[in-house]
Amino acid sequence: MSTAIKWFWFASPQTFFPLAGTIARACWIGAALLAAAGLYVGFFAAPTDAQQGEAYRIIFIHVPAAWMSMFLYVVMAFWAAIGLAFNTRLSSMMASAVAPTGALFTFIALWTGALWGRPTWGAYWVWDARLTSELILLFLYLGFMALQAAIDDPRRADRAGAVLAIVGVVNVPIIYYSVQWWNTLHQGASVSLTRAPSMASTMLTGMLLMALAFWLYGIAASLARVRCIILERE
Amino acid sequence: MSWGGWSEFWAMGGYGFYVWGSYAVTLACLAIEILLLRRRTREAKA
Numbered sequence: 698m699s700t701a702i703k704w705f706w707f708a709s710p711q712t713f714f715p716l717a718g719t720i721a722r723a724c725w726i727g728a729a730l731l732a733a734a735g736l737y738v739g740f741f742a743a744p745t746d747a748q749q750g751e752a753y754r755i756i757f758i759h760v761p762a763a764w765m766s767m768f769l770y771v772v773m774a775f776w777a778a779i780g781l782a783f784n785t786r787l788s789s790m791m792a793s794a795v796a797p798t799g800a801l802f803t804f805i806a807l808w809t810g811a812l813w814g815r816p817t818w819g820a821y822w823v824w825d826a827r828l829t830s831e832l833i834l835l836f837l838y839l840g841f842m843a844l845q846a847a848i849d850d851p852r853r854a855d856r857a858g859a860v861l862a863i864v865g866v867v868n869v870p871i872i873y874y875s876v877q878w879w880n881t882l883h884q885g886a887s888v889s890l891t892r893a894p895s896m897a898s899t900m901l902t903g904m905l906l907m908a909l910a911f912w913l914y915g916i917a918a919s920l921a922r923v924r925c926i927i928l929e930r931e
Numbered sequence: 932m933s934w935g936g937w938s939e940f941w942a943m944g945g946y947g948f949y950v951w952g953s954y955a956v957t958l959a960c961l962a963i964e965i966l967l968l969r970r971r972t973r974e975a976k977a
Contacts, residue, residue, distance in 0.1 A: 711941060741934075750944045751945075752943070752944075752949055754943065754950050755950055758953060758954065758957050797964070798964065799938070801964055805957050805960055808953065809956075812948075812949040867934070914961065918968060921968045922971070924972065924975075927971075928975035
């Protein structure tokens with residue numbers, strides 16, 4: 698069997714089901730191991746921050762969660778668009794499976810941001826461009842889930858959700874560039890591909906380990922959920 | 932290890948509430964999602 702045929706073969710929910718289970722199991726284990734390593738580096742290897750003291754240690758979950766919230770939205774919109782364009786059942790199921798985990802990471806980013814903002818800015822919440830656009834992201838996830846839940850016919854729910862997801866994707870670059878486009882309280886990007894990182898290398902290592910752990914967690918949770926959706930629908 | 936002892940570790944230099952408040956809620960969110968997924972899988976298979 699050629700590779701091209703194999704890909705179409707896995708586009709069928711029934712054949713994807715066992716593969717998703719295998720990948721999810723590997724990702725759960727990988728996420729747990731990377732999180733343990735990331736937390737060890739974050740709490741025991743990374744030094745105290747000169748300006749923020751120990752409060753900065755929130756970064757090890759705040760930044761990875763914020764990255765995942767944006768990344769998962771793009772993944773959700775991508776699968777929704779593929780499902781809408783090619784009418785492939787599994788693509789739409791993937792979009793529905795990613796949404797709750799994306800919403801969860803958005804909530805975590807907002808929550809940890811509030812608890813970080815209080816000691817550093819003096820306020821849990823400010824109506825700042827970065828914070829507001831991230832809150833809109835949470836509402837987009839919740840709107841997508843509510844819209845799908847409100848429509849009984851799953852195929853119609855997929856199409857309606859897809860339109861919302863695709864329109865909402867415009868918010869992702871707004872979140873990302875909000876710290877450059879507007880004068881905000883939120884600091885700029887901690888990590889950039891074009892310049893040297895602005896933090897100690899152990900801090901960066903801890904943050905990247907946690908980001909990988911969250912990434913694998915996101916894959917595992919989405920695949921576990923798509924398996925439920927396949928069982929429920931087919 | 933840069934900590935003088937466990938009590939210093941839990942105090943987080945006076946930021947314990949903010950740091951542990953963040954980590955506890957994150958852990959709770961992930962644990963709840965995993966439990967809900969396990970229940971949904973069990974119900975879907977039944």
